[in-house]
Amino acid sequence: MYESTTSGGSWIRPLRNAAQRSQVHLVCFPFAGGSAGYFHALAKSLEPDISVLGVQYPGRQDRRHEPLIEDIGRLADEIYEALAPWETQPLALFGHSMGSVVAFEVARRFERENRRAPLALFASGRRAPSCPRDENVHAADDASFIANLRSLGGTDPALLDDDEMRRMILPVIRGDYRAVETYRAPTTQTVLNVPVMAITGDRDPSVTLAEASAWREHTAESFEMAVLTGGHFFIHEHVAEIADCVRRVLLGLRSEDTRPPRVDTASQSRGQS
Template identity: 35%
Template sequence: MIYNNQSQGQFSEMPVSDVTEPDRQPQNRGQSAPAGSKSAPAGSKWLKVFAPNPDASLRLICLPHAGGGASAYATWAKLLPVHTELVALQLPGREDRLAEPMIDSMPALVNILLPYLLQLSDKPYVLFGHSMGAVLAYEICQMMLRTGQRLPEHLIVSGREAPRLSRADNLHLVPDQELTEAMIKLEPQSQAVFDHPELAAISLPVIRNDYRLINGYRYHPDSQRLNLPLTAISGDDDPELLPGDMSAWQEVTEGHFSWHRFSGGHFYLKPHREGVVRIIADVMNTVLQKQDNHVA
């Protein structure tokens, strides 16, 4: 949700840089440039770098949940290994892009994002997505496969059923009061946001748009299996998940699969931030070790 304990348009006290506006005609890059030579380039509103790290060997690219913004990941950067630079996706219609038209189609969003993400593939990278972001990360991988681009070294998905099991609801169609009640049930701490009329007026359209996007998502049975390691993470009491939802993610890849569970609901990441980032840090360390072994 857009309520991530930071007000609209604010990220953190950490320095923020952006990536450049790309040529909208993506090209196959083939092999990437040597790692460790530069930070994510500056210039775009789509991807935020909260702690620029030109010496980083790897990138972690974080994709948001429904209603969420890049600032949800602002505090993660300082918890990651020094060899990792965190880049967070910023969708239009929220935070510093509040006045921009939102996107409510998964295929359209993936197509728009692809050239921006290709800029970041000059270094090995890992994709992380929570809830809606998990599906977005998966579909980005599918697009990378279809267009012959460099895949992430690892995919980390959180709090969302596997694509084959995707379920739609009608929350994007219900009245504001019903949508508000559903969001409070999903995240009780959001009560304070919805009790504030101005914040509610900002948050509800974004939430409604993103639910329209995710409810319009359709899994393609002919999707290719990935060939990369995949890590799933979830909360034990997530009301959005059914038994088997997370374990089914192992079906989408030929690579190693692992599943980590924390106590809590759909937004278990908030109280377990350090534990979640520790899992991600272990992934990044493993990726770096493989890269070093490959060079050796």
């Protein structure tokens, strides 16, 4: 159970109580079915320089009685408004899988409304908005849907084996899948004035290296790409490497008067499993 913040309502959760001591706040957006608390390990790895604010979507944990939001645009609208109390401090956005798309849309709203732009966007485990796929997993029967979850490896098999737990979690995950599978960027040429770093697993069945690299098309600022060993949930094994990437990018940006020039060739770093 996580307490709501006094700023940002039930949406924004400071993790590990480091928010007031840090130079930068990293806002973390969960994957389908995920929750804010998933990012505690990353928050610990980033202390004390960078604090982590976890986003808690409705329909899960202490927000389980609230209706799901099955539309990425509506979800981004709500989170954008919830982040208003935090924008006096430097913010960066980190999303994994579905969370990358939500973070991208939140960044678009900051720019559209001429509010202080995020320092950077970290898009983890998700192909670029310019690379949509025709997917309909959310409409599959339970057996097929569960098989998909098992293949990605992000859901505890014990939860999927328990009838009662399945009844609790499947509607939430299915709703998130519906949101991200029906999402389409306004145009494939949507470009942010925000540095972007794509992070991907070298064996992720849902993201090719080309699809991850295509995030470069969505920024007019610098772009980097990190390739780590693993499948869709490579982040489980690479918290330290991801924290190093985040720290290097954000503290580098904070130490410069201007942002670095655009990088035309993605730099790929290999982590250890």
